[in-house]
Amino acid sequence: MTPFLVLTLLGAVPLALGDASSKRGLIFIPDNDHPNDDNVWDSSSSDLTWYYNYGPSPSPNYANTKLEFVPMLWGNESDNSFLDTVSGLIDSGTNVTYALGFNEPDGVSNGGSGIAAEDAAATWIRLLEPLREKYHVKLGAPAVTGSPSGFTWLQNFFTACNGGCHPEFIPVHWYGNFDGFASHIGQVNATYMNMSMWVTEFAIADANLSDSQSFFNMSTQFLDRLAYVDRYSYFGGFRSSASNVGPDASMLDQNGQLTDIGSWYLGGSATGNVPKGMGSNVQANLSFVWTLFAILVLFWSAS
Numbered sequence: 178m179t180p181f182l183v184l185t186l187l188g189a190v191p192l193a194l195g196d197a198s199s200k201r202g203l204i205f206i207p208d209n210d211h212p213n214d215d216n217v218w219d220s221s222s223s224d225l226t227w228y229y230n231y232g233p234s235p236s237p238n239y240a241n242t243k244l245e246f247v248p249m250l251w252g253n254e255s256d257n258s259f260l261d262t263v264s265g266l267i268d269s270g271t272n273v274t275y276a277l278g279f280n281e282p283d284g285v286s287n288g289g290s291g292i293a294a295e296d297a298a299a300t301w302i303r304l305l306e307p308l309r310e311k312y313h314v315k316l317g318a319p320a321v322t323g324s325p326s327g328f329t330w331l332q333n334f335f336t337a338c339n340g341g342c343h344p345e346f347i348p349v350h351w352y353g354n355f356d357g358f359a360s361h362i363g364q365v366n367a368t369y370m371n372m373s374m375w376v377t378e379f380a381i382a383d384a385n386l387s388d389s390q391s392f393f394n395m396s397t398q399f400l401d402r403l404a405y406v407d408r409y410s411y412f413g414g415f416r417s418s419a420s421n422v423g424p425d426a427s428m429l430d431q432n433g434q435l436t437d438i439g440s441w442y443l444g445g446s447a448t449g450n451v452p453k454g455m456g457s458n459v460q461a462n463l464s465f466v467w468t469l470f471a472i473l474v475l476f477w478s479a480s
């Protein structure tokens with residue numbers, strides 16, 4: 178641990194655990210198998226202030242809530258539908274203050290949009306800059322992965338923009354431990370000093386429950402304290418049995434109930450609901466199959 182981190186952690190102590198944070202947002206991932214889960218986040222008393230859903234249009238579940246919608250241009254688009262959709266929202270009175278650029282354009286797996294920096298720059302100038310110019314929408318730079326290739330991609334993007342792209346803030350993604358997270362954020366800040374930051378995806382992936390909870394506590398307190406981080410959204414709001422970052426990071430358990438992390442994120446207290454992974458279903462299916470097999474064997478030997 179570096180001296181910088183020790184100071185940061187000591188400095189974090191006076192901040193009470195579970196303090197309300199106005200920076201908190203929701204990454205909304207609808208669950209088509211369990212539509213009731215989609216309403217868990219719709220609470221007027223929670224800490225959440227904003228959400229995004231990787232797309233240009235608000236989610237019907239949140240249309241009349243206090244959660245502010247932030248549209249995203251997820252990937253490359255050859256038509257103008259993103260610009261038309263968001264312009265239409267603004268023209269009809271929706272308060273759109275921010276828009277997000279491409280999702281993990283330097284990655285192709287796990288939701289990465291895999292766009293060449295040159296294509297992204299051209300599409301940015303065509304579909305995002307008009308929102309800034311006409312409606313003063315504040316733009317988030319492409320949200321690259323937390324790997325070293327992310328920095329390279331972003332550098333190539335700004336080069337290809339040739340001065341024509343004007344993001345106001347820089348989104349960050351991270352899936353690792355807290356020390357790595359803090360050092361990554363420091364590196365982004367040092368590279369893009371004139372921009373504030375949003376952390377639009379973060380979690381410790383594939384860790385056990387106590388490590389996941391420690392990471393959650395440390396990282397949210399850290400982000401709450403950093404003046405140059407304006408907003409953040411934790412990954413994520415889905416069932417542990419459907420999680421692609423390990424069951425213990427998720428905010429819902431396998432039955433759709435808030436886990437401790439899920440409840441803390443909304444500003445509540447621990448629920449004691451212990452998340453279980455896909456493995457628990459596989460286990461159940463295996464014993465189901467074995468039971469079926471045993472019954473068949475019994476029938477066969479009896480006949």
Ligand SMILES: *[C@@H]1O[C@H](CO)[C@@H](O)[C@H](O)[C@H]1NC(C)=O
Pocket residue numbers: 245272273274
């Ligand atoms: C629109 O949203 C922004 C950002 O949340 C907020 O600062 C502003 O007051 C809102 N404007 C209106 C008219 O509600």
Ligand SMILES: *[C@@H]1O[C@H](CO)[C@@H](O)[C@H](O)[C@H]1NC(C)=O
Pocket residue numbers: 253254255296297299300303
């Ligand atoms: C991305 O969009 C640009 C237009 O902005 C287009 O020229 C290019 O072919 C597209 N690339 C891909 C891979 O779809």
Ligand SMILES: *[C@@H]1O[C@H](CO)[C@@H](O)[C@H](O)[C@H]1NC(C)=O
Pocket residue numbers: 335340342343344345346371372
């Ligand atoms: C920050 O600096 C970069 C160049 O280093 C520039 O492209 C960008 O527009 C600047 N952003 C703001 C908000 O001033």
Ligand SMILES: *[C@@H]1O[C@H](CO)[C@@H](O)[C@H](O)[C@H]1NC(C)=O
Pocket residue numbers: 363366367370371405
């Ligand atoms: C973050 O960037 C600012 C300049 O915008 C700088 O003053 C500050 O020292 C940086 N913080 C860290 C922790 O690197």
Ligand SMILES: *[C@@H]1O[C@H](CO)[C@@H](O)[C@H](O)[C@H]1NC(C)=O
Pocket residue numbers: 385386387388
């Ligand atoms: C969680 O994993 C860490 C290793 O990262 C290990 O040190 C710790 O003992 C584990 N805790 C539990 C409760 O299994």
Ligand SMILES: *[C@@H]1O[C@H](CO)[C@@H](O)[C@H](O)[C@H]1NC(C)=O
Pocket residue numbers: 194195387390391394441447
């Ligand atoms: C995380 O913070 C909560 C309060 O918000 C506390 O009850 C819990 O013990 C903390 N857990 C860890 C592992 O730090």
Ligand SMILES: CC(=O)N[C@H]1CO[C@H](CO)[C@@H](O)[C@@H]1O
Pocket residue numbers: 458459461462465
């Ligand atoms: C009988 C049983 O437990 N079936 C489960 C098998 O696994 C799927 C998902 O992997 C579950 O949805 C089923 O409930």
